[in-house]
Amino acid sequence: MHPRGVISFPITLSNGVRSRTEEVEFLVLPATSKHDIILGREAIGDFNAHPSTAHGAVGVPTPTGVAIIHVNQHCFATESSKPSKIPKQAQRIEPKKWVLNKKFLDQTVTIGPAISEIVRTFLKQPLLKNIDVFAWQPADMSGVPQSIAEHKLRVNPMFTPIVQKERKMGPEQTNAMYEQVQDLLQAGIIRPIQYQTWVANPAIVPKRNGTWWMCIDFQGS
Known part of the structure; x- marks a missing residue:
C-alpha cells in the first residue's frame, strides 16, 4: 500500500482535566478503517506517552500533571488546547x-x-x-535450546560475591517452593549445582488465586 501524501496538524490528548497538544505528521493511506487516525511510534514519542495494553490506558505528561487516558475515551484533533469534556458514559471499562x-x-x-x-x-x-x-506449565518447556532462552546474571567481576543469610520459611511456603523446583528440574529448565562463593535466597510470593509464586532475591548477593 503506497501513501498518497503527508499531512500535519495539531493533536490534543486530554482526559478532560489535563491536556497536551503536539503537531503530528500523518501518512495518508488509500484504505478503509474504523480509525480516523493512528498515532505511530514517532507521535507517541513526541507526546512522551507511556501506553499500557494490560490496563487499556496511556499516560501523557502535561504542564499540569500526568493525564491518564483510557481506551474508551476520545483522542481528538483541534487547534485549541482546551481540555474536552468527557461524557459520563465514557468511564473506564475494565479489560x-x-x-x-x-x-x-x-x-x-x-x-x-x-x-x-x-x-x-x-x-x-x-x-x-x-x-x-503455549507453555502452560514448566513440563511444556522441556527441550528448549539454550541458544533460544537462557538466564544469567551480569555480575561485575570487580565486586566480591556476598553470601546471604539463610531465610526461614513456613511449611506451606517450603512445600510450594519444593514442588516448583521439582517441576523445573523434571522439565530440564534448571539443574543442580553448588556455589561455594555466594547463594541467593528464594522468595515465595502469594498470588491472588491463593497459590504461590517463587522468585529469587538477588539483592545483596
Whole structure:
C-alpha cells in the first residue's frame, strides 16, 4: 500500500482535566478503517506517552500533571488546547479476562474492552486452534535450546560475591517452593549445582488465586 501524501496538524490528548497538544505528521493511506487516525511510534514519542495494553490506558505528561487516558475515551484533533469534556458514559471499562485453557484457570488472556464482539470472536479462533504452542506449565518447556532462552546474571567481576543469610520459611511456603523446583528440574529448565562463593535466597510470593509464586532475591548477593 503506497501513501498518497503527508499531512500535519495539531493533536490534543486530554482526559478532560489535563491536556497536551503536539503537531503530528500523518501518512495518508488509500484504505478503509474504523480509525480516523493512528498515532505511530514517532507521535507517541513526541507526546512522551507511556501506553499500557494490560490496563487499556496511556499516560501523557502535561504542564499540569500526568493525564491518564483510557481506551474508551476520545483522542481528538483541534487547534485549541482546551481540555474536552468527557461524557459520563465514557468511564473506564475494565479489560476482560478470557480463559484459553480450562485446565489452567489462573492463566488468562486480556482482551481490551474497546474490541467488538465480532473481532473478539475472530481473535479467539486462532488461539484455540494453536493452543498446543503455549507453555502452560514448566513440563511444556522441556527441550528448549539454550541458544533460544537462557538466564544469567551480569555480575561485575570487580565486586566480591556476598553470601546471604539463610531465610526461614513456613511449611506451606517450603512445600510450594519444593514442588516448583521439582517441576523445573523434571522439565530440564534448571539443574543442580553448588556455589561455594555466594547463594541467593528464594522468595515465595502469594498470588491472588491463593497459590504461590517463587522468585529469587538477588539483592545483596
